[in-house]
Amino acid sequence: MNRLERVYGAGGGAVSALRGVTLDLPRQAMTVVMGPSGSGKSTLLHCAAGLDKPSAGTVHLGAHELTAMSETELTVLRREQIGFVFQSFNLIASLTAAQNVALPLRLAGIKAERNRVEQALALVGLGDQAGRLPAALSGGQQQRVALARALITRPQVIFGDEPTGALDTSNARRVLELLRRAVDEWAQTVIMVTHDPVAASFADSVVFLADGQVADIITAPTADRVAKRMTELERVS
Ligand code: ADP
Ligand code: MG
Numbered sequence: 001m002n003r004l005e006r007v008y009g010a011g012g013g014a015v016s017a018l019r020g021v022t023l024d025l026p027r028q029a030m031t032v033v034m035g036p037s038g039s040g041k042s043t044l045l046h047c048a049a050g051l052d053k054p055s056a057g058t059v060h061l062g063a064h065e066l067t068a069m070s071e072t073e074l075t076v077l078r079r080e081q082i083g084f085v086f087q088s089f090n091l092i093a094s095l096t097a098a099q100n101v102a103l104p105l106r107l108a109g110i111k112a113e114r115n116r117v118e119q120a121l122a123l124v125g126l127g128d129q130a131g132r133l134p135a136a137l138s139g140g141q142q143q144r145v146a147l148a149r150a151l152i153t154r155p156q157v158i159f160g161d162e163p164t165g166a167l168d169t170s171n172a173r174r175v176l177e178l179l180r181r182a183v184d185e186w187a188q189t190v191i192m193v194t195h196d197p198v199a200a201s202f203a204d205s206v207v208f209l210a211d212g213q214v215a216d217i218i219t220a221p222t223a224d225r226v227a228k229r230m231t232e233l234e235r236v237s
Helices: 041-048 071-081 097-107 114-123 139-151 169-184 225-236
Strands: 002-008 015-020 031-036 056-058 082-086 156-159 190-195 205-212 213-219
Touching: 002 041, 002 071, 015 041, 015 213, 031 041, 031 097, 031 169, 041 156, 041 190, 071 082, 082 139, 097 114, 097 139, 114 139, 139 169, 156 169, 205 225, 213 225
Parallel strands: 031 190, 031 205, 082 156, 156 190
Antiparallel strands: 002 015, 002 056, 205 213
């Protein structure tokens, strides 16, 4: 992405959420985005995923320039090449775990083979919960259903906005290990917002935002280095 800007609102009340962000998010790698609350992390993720239109600048995803695409083209691209995992799971309450996982396939007009759905659920350790409704699953299990749903179309890029934010340590670790496998074994790209330095240590690099701008990038992060940098950034902002 190049010189990305996103202004919310107009006139005196306008808020500049992104103020000239230029970033190269490498493929087949896990990049974590961190920064103080309100620094523009979610806005950046939404612009990178084609969920939001920047006010200025360009976003490329592989050969596609997202910022030049129509809403219809973006919908197709998101369906075929992008997976999402949010902090609040976003499962459909009236559908079973298996039906939730099968949804992206159905939306893409791919026949949801039972086998494929079962495999995706088994992968996240929920092979025996396929028939359950979200309400009958724990938060950690629901997040893993959401992850199976994000993985099932084998998207090129998986975006996560605090996907482990609501999870206990062991469920968070499971989700992070799966995201790591998506990169290392299945050649996918993961871009994830988190507040957790331990989660960030699973990444290949960490981008720090402050006040809508890139403040720093750390490669091969350790939890200690990330925590230290976070504290420094929170102090100045
Ligand atoms: P983060 O995810 O880092 O907490 P956000 O990207 O959500 O930050 O927000 C960045 C800035 O943009 C904040 O000042 C926030 O209040 C503002 N903002 C975000 N979304 C909107 C919106 N829909 N309308 C107006 N302002 C918004
Ligand atoms: Mg946010």
